[in-house]
Every structure is written in structure tokens, then in C-alpha cells.
Amino acid sequence: xxxxxxxxxxxxxxxxxxxxxxxxxxxxxxxxxxxxxxxxxxxxxxxxxxxxxxxxxxxxxxxxxxxxxxxxxxxxxxxxxxxxxxxxxxxxxxxxxxxxxxxxxxxxxxxxxxxxxxxxxxxxxxxxxxxxxxxxxxxxxxxxxxxxxxxxxxxxxxxxxxxxxxxxxxxxxxxxxxxxxxxxxxxxxxxxxxxxxxxxxxxxxxxxxxxxxxxxxxxxxxxxxxxxxxxxxxxxxxxxxxxxxxxxxxxxxxxxxxxxxxxxxxxxxxxxxxxxxxxxxxxxxxxxxxxxxxxxxxxxxxxxxxxxxxxxxxxxxxxxxxxxxxxxxxxxxxxxxxxxxxxxxxxxxxxxxxxxxxxxxxxxxxxxxxxxxxxxxxxxxxxxxxx
Amino acid sequence: xxxxxxxxxxxxxxxxxxxxxxxxxxxxxxxxxxxxxxxxxxxxxxxxxxxxxxxxxxxxxxxxxxxxxxxxxxxxxxxxxxxxxxxxxxxxxxxxxxxxxxxxxxxxxxxxxxxxxxxxxxxxxxxxxxxxxxxxxxxxxxxxxxxxxxxxxxxxxxxxxxxxxxxxxxxxxxxxxxxxxxxxxxxxxxxxxxxxxxxxxxxxxxxxxxxxxxxxxxxxxxxxxxxxxxxxxxxxxxxxxxxxxxxxxxxxxxxxxxxxxxxxxxxxxxxxxxxxxxxxxxxxxxxxxxxxxxxxxxxxxxxxxxxxxxxxxxxxxxxxxxxxxxxxxxxxxxxxxxxxxxxxxxxxxxxxxxxxxxxxxxxxxxxxxxxxxxxxxxxxxxxxxxxx
Numbered sequence: 001x002x003x004x005x006x007x008x009x010x011x012x013x014x015x016x017x018x019x020x021x022x023x024x025x026x027x028x029x030x031x032x033x034x035x036x037x038x039x040x041x042x043x044x045x046x047x048x049x050x051x052x053x054x055x056x057x058x059x060x061x062x063x064x065x066x067x068x069x070x071x072x073x074x075x076x077x078x079x080x081x082x083x084x085x086x087x088x089x090x091x092x093x094x095x096x097x098x099x100x101x102x103x104x105x106x107x108x109x110x111x112x113x114x115x116x117x118x119x120x121x122x123x124x125x126x127x128x129x130x131x132x133x134x135x136x137x138x139x140x141x142x143x144x145x146x147x148x149x150x151x152x153x154x155x156x157x158x159x160x161x162x163x164x165x166x167x168x169x170x171x172x173x174x175x176x177x178x179x180x181x182x183x184x185x186x187x188x189x190x191x192x193x194x195x196x197x198x199x200x201x202x203x204x205x206x207x208x209x210x211x212x213x214x215x216x217x218x219x220x221x222x223x224x225x226x227x228x229x230x231x232x233x234x235x236x237x238x239x240x241x242x243x244x245x246x247x248x249x250x251x252x253x254x255x256x257x258x259x260x261x262x263x264x265x266x267x268x269x270x271x272x273x274x275x276x277x278x279x280x281x282x283x284x285x286x287x288x289x290x291x292x293x294x295x296x297x298x299x300x301x302x303x304x305x306x307x308x309x310x311x312x313x314x315x316x317x318x319x320x321x322x323x324x325x326x327x328x329x330x331x332x333x334x335x336x337x338x339x340x341x342x343x344x345x346x347x348x349x350x351x352x353x354x355x356x357x358x359x360x361x362x363x364x365x366x367x368x369x370x371x372x373x374x375x376x377x378x379x380x381x382x383x384x385x386x387x
Numbered sequence: 388x389x390x391x392x393x394x395x396x397x398x399x400x401x402x403x404x405x406x407x408x409x410x411x412x413x414x415x416x417x418x419x420x421x422x423x424x425x426x427x428x429x430x431x432x433x434x435x436x437x438x439x440x441x442x443x444x445x446x447x448x449x450x451x452x453x454x455x456x457x458x459x460x461x462x463x464x465x466x467x468x469x470x471x472x473x474x475x476x477x478x479x480x481x482x483x484x485x486x487x488x489x490x491x492x493x494x495x496x497x498x499x500x501x502x503x504x505x506x507x508x509x510x511x512x513x514x515x516x517x518x519x520x521x522x523x524x525x526x527x528x529x530x531x532x533x534x535x536x537x538x539x540x541x542x543x544x545x546x547x548x549x550x551x552x553x554x555x556x557x558x559x560x561x562x563x564x565x566x567x568x569x570x571x572x573x574x575x576x577x578x579x580x581x582x583x584x585x586x587x588x589x590x591x592x593x594x595x596x597x598x599x600x601x602x603x604x605x606x607x608x609x610x611x612x613x614x615x616x617x618x619x620x621x622x623x624x625x626x627x628x629x630x631x632x633x634x635x636x637x638x639x640x641x642x643x644x645x646x647x648x649x650x651x652x653x654x655x656x657x658x659x660x661x662x663x664x665x666x667x668x669x670x671x672x673x674x675x676x677x678x679x680x681x682x683x684x685x686x687x688x689x690x691x692x693x694x695x696x697x698x699x700x701x702x703x704x705x706x707x708x709x710x711x712x713x714x715x716x717x718x719x720x721x722x723x724x725x726x727x728x729x730x731x732x733x734x735x736x737x738x739x740x741x742x743x744x745x746x747x748x749x750x751x752x753x754x755x756x757x758x759x760x761x762x763x764x765x766x767x768x769x770x771x772x773x774x775x
Contacts, residue, residue, distance in 0.1 A: 018682045029690055033697035040709035046511045097561045114557045115431060128512040131434040132519055134556050139523040142548045150534035157534050164533060171502040171525045177469055182508050184479055323478045350473050
């Protein structure tokens, strides 16, 4: 009988096109949209590119020191800081207007920088590019004033000072604390999988609703059958869990192999975490489905609202939402299943299997057990005088 | 007007879901308005970022460097906890972590390299920017030290010399960049495309589906109401429904943004948004022709509206989308709507050209006609099949 119930639940899931859409197709479509929309965003906003700048040298001016600095910054490495265009003022202004260059160094008796007022979508990128140009100018002008000051104070030290100004130095060492993927856009995919896991609640609710005689005709038929209710519910829940996990796994594989999303960790661990997420989702649905005489539409409404609210607070719509919640009320993050699932992915990505990962999974399982127990308590030993 | 009355009665059923869309949209619009204030400055201002600092040296030199950086950026002291550091960087609450290890001051005076350590996202602008500033400060400091200044003198001279040299940037205002006063309404009208089309598809399609349901259509056709009258009444109902929603948004934008909406650019925005109605209705007609269930309508609605929003530049500005994506988006109507909206607001960095505005508006209108023609063709095909 266990396998009979198991098989029929599998067949039911395959025939429920709406359920399949939300768990299987919708995350896939949304993932594709994320990939298309975010594909170029880092390249356009965050990733460093050599900054194009124009240099206009006034006639009769020979500023060798500035020339040396510019040459060092534009020929320094594989990705030099600057890409310089030597041109006249009119052409440079034209290039600035077209945003072909981010600033114009005007070299005369003094050196000045001209930048366009920034107001477009790339404002942050443009503003940082302009700020880097300003830092270069600031350093150059400081060097000039220091040399002048020292030349007046102790001219004997000038050769040593001049050799120091001609070098481009980096005094820092970059520490690499993780081999994981630090691209902040990856969190949207983590939250997407978390949302898919929570959407498995629809299938869990279906099982609970169709085991209650006062909620569905199928439930009434099941109640009068001599079948062991615990066995029936257990078989269906197991079948539902596996089928829903299969759908979520297809999504993960799609993102991993087709969309080539770098999760920063191994696939089996991602799938394992998704499986725990599905347990949470199905048990949550089972709990909601077990609640007394509430209509199916209202229960679906509760599940959609809770799933989307949890996903919203986890950062599915606004990336920094999780940190915002953390600063106001960290308790919400501690019990929000979407945060727990996405944080497990994040932990795997950046730190690997750690205590934090284990804690997240334990809390998820604990919440799942509470929902499941509450659901079982609500649907067990029900008798009906009349239906 | 029996059919029209029935139409309005059915439309009322979808009022709560449409109100939900409306309220959510208004909340987002208010948030966007408060977040996106006009940031253009007539004087140059260097970008201020968030730096996390771990000062293990606690010396005068490390203090002086921290003081200098805090005059440019927001500094937050951190403890050396790998999880806190990496979480802050991952969520970008912190742009850069600077670690000043023990012996920083000694090594600075000894002219060693590798004075400090950083934890940063490699290869991004903010990391390059802060690196440049720290190196610039240390280099200046070393110049003073090499020049024979005492450490205390060098610290104060370096910081003051660098800050004194910062007023040499001239901001050039070009004609096109001086026209960004429409920032807040721009966001309103950008997201309006998603909400308006969603509301039309969610509300209008199920109503049309009901009227095209086989049995109901047969019952109406055998009544005394003529086919022309029935169609005209449905058309009137659709127009009233769409105009009602559109007017609601226009009034809302007037309330939010005041007289700005009746300026020349405001009116251009309103005219542009008006053409969303035939686009929404024609898509709704095509979907309605297949008489799907309400669940299927919901699915199609989500796919179409979210898909177009991501691809056409509603959720992510067109300037940030890849070239391949934009090439594809040109085949979608909302691309032209957003292009016009960018043009009006000056957000795309292009000067406003009236000819281009009409060109984009014309393409939007052509799309409506084309989709409408598809709806008619499908409807004709289906009715001929039913007769057969």
C-alpha cells in the first residue's frame, strides 16, 4: 500500500501543471532573466577598466615631471590605470561630451583637471573614475609643493626626493581570505533557489488538504477507507518531497550547467542544501494545509505571501535587504527559512562546510519538524458527525 | 447595455488584485523618489566610500593614516573576524578592509614595502580607488620624511598638502547633462510600464476570456443583441477599464510630482504612457483568444511582464544591459517605451530630440497594431474552425 500511495502521488504531481510551473518553470525563467539582466551589470558598473583621459598641453609648455607621471600610469601593467589621448582643447571637450574620456588634464603653467557633471546611470562608476583622476592630480600637485618646500629647506636632498617621485609604488599586500565567488549578484540566484524550495509548500499543502474529509471529497473517501492514515500520509509526503526536490534540482542543474552560474562550491553540496530546503518547504505547506476550515484559495494565498515575504526579506528583490534586516532585527534572519537556505549557500561559497552552515541546516530541520508535528496533530484522529 | 453591465460587474471581481498592484507600485514609487534625489553637483566632489579598518599597530603613523582616510571616507573599526569581514564585503556594506599590522610605523620609517594588508574585491573600481589614495598618502609622507621632516611634522604636512591640492577640478556642464530634473517622475513612469501592462493582463484577459467562453458566446449570439452591439459594448468596457487604470496612475503622478507633470516633459511622459494601453489590450486580446484558465493567464502574465521588464530596461536600465540583449529587446514593444522615457528624462545621457521621440512612439503604435492584427487573425481562425 505504501508504494501504491507513493506512485499515485508521483503521478499526481506530474499532472498538476500549475504546481510544476511554479516549482519547475518559474524559477528557471526568473533565473534566465537574472542571467540576461545581470550578465553585463558588473562589467558596466563595478569591474575596473583602464580610465580613458585626455591630455592637452598648452603651446610652449614643457612639463616633464607630469609627462613622466602620466607615462608611468599609462604603461605600468597589463591593465594600466590610464589610457591617454593627447589632443587639443576643442577636441578634448568634444571627447568629454561624448563620454569617450572621463576627464581632461590641461597642462600649462599649472595642471588642472576638467570633468563632466555626472548624472547618468553610470554615475557611481563615472564618479569613481573621476575621483581616481582627481587623486592622481592631487598626488602630482602635492609632489610639486613638497619638492618646492624641500628645495627651499634642504636642496641637498632633492635628487633623492626626485627619484622617489618618479616611482609608482604600491605599499599594500592583498590578502585572499576565500577562493569563493565574491560577486554580489550570486545572492540573487541563492535566493531564487530558496524561493523554489519554499514554493514546494503547495505540494505539501495539497496532501494535508486531501486527507481531511471536511476539506475535499478525496479526503472524505480516504477517511472511510481502511487504509492506515499514517502510512498513507507518510508515503505521499515522501513521494512529494522527492518529486519536488527533483524539480528544484533541475533548476539548480539548469543554473549550474546551462547558465554557467559559479556557485563557488561543489554541486552535491548545493543539491544537499536544496534537499533540506525542500523538507522545510513541504513541511510548511503540510502545516498550512492542515489548518482547519480555511478555503484552498486562502491557504494558497498564505503560502504565496509567506514565501514571497521571506524571499523579499532575504534579498530576492533588493540585494542588501538581508543586511538591513540584520541591523534592525537579527532574530528575523535567524528564523527566516529563505535566509537560512540562502545563507547556507553563501557559507558554502565563501567559507565551505563550517559550523555556521551546520547551524543553518539544523535550524531549518528543527522548523520543519515543528511544522510537521503541528500538521500531524491537526489532522490526526478526526471524526465527523456529518459532512 | 447588458453586455457592458456584465463586463463592469466582472471587472469589479478583479478590483482587489488590481488594488494590490496599485498600492505596491505606489510604495515603490515613493521609495524610488526618496532614494533617487538629484545628485548633480556644480562643484566637484570626490566619491566617499565605506572602509573597514583594523588598526593593530595603534601608533601615531597608523592614527594619522586613519585620520586622513576618515576625512575622505566613512571608516568603521572592525575586529579581525573572517566571517564579519567577508560578509561585509560580499553584501557591499563595506567597500574595502584595511589592516594596519603591528610594526606598521616601524616599517614605514624603515622604508619597507608591504606596509599594510587589505581584504578587497579584486579588480573593481572602489578597490583601485582606495589603493590609489592610500599609496598616494604614504608616498607623500615618505617624501616629507626623506626631505628631513620629523615624523609629527610629516604626518600633518602630508595630510594638509593633499587636502590643499584638491580644489583644481573644474566641472563642465554640457547642454544634455543639464536636463536631469525628471529623475523622480522618470522612475515612476519607468515602473509604470510593468504595473500597467500587468494590471491590464491580470484584469482584462480573464474578463475577455469569459465573454469568449464557448457556451456564453453562443448564448449571447442567440439573444436579441447583435454581434456588432456585443463587440462594441465589450470594446467600450475594455476602453473604460484601461482608461480608468491609466487615469488613476496619471492622477497619482500629479499628486506625487505636482506641476512638474504638466510641464512639456511631463506631458510627453504621459503621452508615451498612453500608448501602453493599446499594447496591453492587444496582448490581452491575443491571450484571451486561447481562452485559458485563470491560472494559465496568471502564468502567461508573469512570464510576459517579468520577461519584458528584465529585457527592455524597466528593472535594469538599458545602458547597463548587454548589446546582445538590447538587439533582442528591440523586437519587444516596451523597449521603445523605455527608450522614449530615457530620452525625455535625459537619463540615457542623450540630448532630447523630438523627432526621435515621435519615431519611438510610432514604433510603439505599430507594435500595438501588429499584435492587434495577430489577435484578429487568431480569432478568425478559431471561429472558422468552430463553424467547421
